[in-house]
Amino acid sequence: MNKFLPNLWSTLLLLILGFLTIVGVIAQIASNPNLDSWTWRQFVMLVVGIFVYFTFSFVGFYYLIARTKKRGICWDxxxxxxxxxxxxxxxxxxxxxxxxxxPGIGKATVISTSVEYGQEIQKRLDKWKSTVSGYSFDIFWLSVQQSKVMHEQLLHEFEQHKKSNATA
Structure with missing residues (x-):
């Protein structure tokens, strides 16, 4: 069983972009510390910058922790x-x-689940920690090392599993 860990370059890029965003926010505050003279556009950019910082940093640290704990996309x-x-x-x-x-994100491996098992899956998985959207799970290729190999091997394993269940 191969384990496909988070992509190191994506992780580093997210962490660097998060760091640069917070540096930009701090620079904006430092350039004009008197908040009374700010325009509404500066406030909007401040809020957007903070939101982008937390988003990039959260995802980057999530991937980094998953890499250090050796958690990855795999099957058994x-x-x-x-x-x-x-x-x-x-x-x-x-x-x-x-x-x-x-568009704009790239390729993904989509795992579609049966509607009849939807409630069971929702109960089993923590909604906030999983990438569930309806009844499908997206594995974005940007986030996984050797994503094409992962997709091909997963597809092959799924076909083998379908064949073994069809004959049984």
């Missing part, structure tokens, strides 16, 4: 670990696995 006889928090989807719950292109 029972199912697929769909994120870096070790959330598992069982093979019998998976309806289809395919590749999708998202």
């Amino acid at each position: 006889k029972e199912g697929v670990y769909v994120d870096f928090s070790n959330h598992k989807i069982y093979w019998y719950e998976i309806e289809d696995i395919h590749r999708m292109n998202y």
Whole structure:
């Protein structure tokens, strides 16, 4: 079983962009410390900068912690670990696995689950920690090392599992 860890370059890029964003926010505050003379655009940029900082930093540290704990996308006889928090989807719950292109984000491996298992999956997974959207799970290729290899091996394993269940 191969384990595909978070991409190191994506992790570093997110952490660097988060750091540069907070430096920009601090520089904006330092250049005009009197908040009474600020325009509404400066306040909007301050709020956006802080939001971007926390978003990039959160995702960057999430990937960094997952790398250090050796958590990755992988699968076994029972199912697929769909994120870096070790959330598992069982093979019998998976309806289809395919590749999708998202404009501006890139490629992703999409794992579609059966509607009949939707409630069971929602109960089992923590909604805030999983990448669940409806009844599909997206594994973005930007976030995974050797993403093309991961996709091909996962697709092959899914086909093997479907064949073994069809003959049984």
